[in-house]
Amino acid sequence: MSSHIVVAGSLNADLVVGVPRFPAPGETLTGTGFARFPGGKGANQAYAAARLGGQVRLAGQVGADDLGNWLLDHLRSGGVDVSAVGRDATVSTGLAIITVDAAGQNSIVLVPGANGTFTPDRLSAAPIDWRSTRVLLLQLEVPLDTVVAAARSARAAGSIVLLDPAPARHVPDELLALSDFVTPNESELAALTGGGSVGGEDDLMRRAQSLRVRGAAHVIVKWGDRGALLVGDHVHRWPAHAVRAVDTTAAGDAFNGALAVALADGQSIEDAGHLASAAAALSVTRTGAQPSMPSLDEVHAFMN
Numbered sequence: 001m002s003s004h005i006v007v008a009g010s011l012n013a014d015l016v017v018g019v020p021r022f023p024a025p026g027e028t029l030t031g032t033g034f035a036r037f038p039g040g041k042g043a044n045q046a047y048a049a050a051r052l053g054g055q056v057r058l059a060g061q062v063g064a065d066d067l068g069n070w071l072l073d074h075l076r077s078g079g080v081d082v083s084a085v086g087r088d089a090t091v092s093t094g095l096a097i098i099t100v101d102a103a104g105q106n107s108i109v110l111v112p113g114a115n116g117t118f119t120p121d122r123l124s125a126a127p128i129d130w131r132s133t134r135v136l137l138l139q140l141e142v143p144l145d146t147v148v149a150a151a152r153s154a155r156a157a158g159s160i161v162l163l164d165p166a167p168a169r170h171v172p173d174e175l176l177a178l179s180d181f182v183t184p185n186e187s188e189l190a191a192l193t194g195g196g197s198v199g200g201e202d203d204l205m206r207r208a209q210s211l212r213v214r215g216a217a218h219v220i221v222k223w224g225d226r227g228a229l230l231v232g233d234h235v236h237r238w239p240a241h242a243v244r245a246v247d248t249t250a251a252g253d254a255f256n257g258a259l260a261v262a263l264a265d266g267q268s269i270e271d272a273g274h275l276a277s278a279a280a281a282l283s284v285t286r287t288g289a290q291p292s293m294p295s296l297d298e299v300h301a302f303m304n
């Protein structure tokens with residue numbers, strides 16, 4: 001099967017505990033519940049895109065264990081082609097330990113496991129037809145060398161490269177220059193541009209422009225309940241949708257997955273961001289990472 005969207009990234013089992021508030025160091029809190037969800041930024045974005053009608057292949061690595069089977073089964077059931085996901089019997093499948101507070105905010109501890117073994121060699125051995133790839137979606141939960149190698153292959157084939165610089169870590173200028181769209185949230189933007197916190201819209205623009213000076217063609221800042229902003233040759237604002245958030249986990253993944261589908265379809269970035277904002281808004285009204293991803297019908301109904 002040729003794939004119009006390729007996602008090269010992580011797969012995690014999310015172990016999620018509800019808390020009334022985040023615990024202080026040394027404090028013991030009683031949780032309000034526990035659930036296990038399929039997650040991982042790469043897998044979430046692949047699943048989100050497939051739910052919206054994208055033809056998606058995910059490349060990554062899981063362990064040869066039950067959690068790996070469970071994650072792959074769930075992705076297949078959502079229509080994601082997982083033929084480029086390898087298995088490594090020497091490590092366990094990636095885990096994310098997530099706490100979600102009463103306001104729907106989360107904090108995450110990652111145990112990369114097999115994600116850390118997704119090397120450039122494994123990527124180049126994976127069955128990916130770059131010539132038929134319209135959009136490559138990348139995040140930063142797998143080794144950076146692999147992310148850069150994927151971006152180089154996609155760029156050489158003329159694909160659109162979308163980089164979600166999450167979780168925040170150092171990003172080399174080469175990777176920014178290989179990216180058509182870089183989509184940080186506020187804290188990732190701050191981390192990529194000297195640290196501190198973003199001090200309002202002027203500062204946000206200045207920081208986004210500095211990523212463009214380093215090579216990124218366009219920067220799209222996901223600004224939570226303030227909407228999203230495109231900073232490129234021109235500036236475009238997408239307003240936020242007012243929804244009641246129960247779990248913000250993977251809202252950024254819903255945004256990126258939707259953006260990829262619309263761009264693979266040939267839509268303008270303005271229309272793509274419109275779809276992405278609606279998909280992200282719907283996702284925060286539901287619990288869990290992949291189970292929170294809306295279908296295309298749901299997003300259209302919401303937008304209307």
Ligand code: RIB
Pocket residue numbers: 010012013014038039040041044095096108110141249250251252253289
């Ligand atoms: O973006 C949300 C994801 O981040 C979770 O599913 C978790 O696995 C972490 O990778």
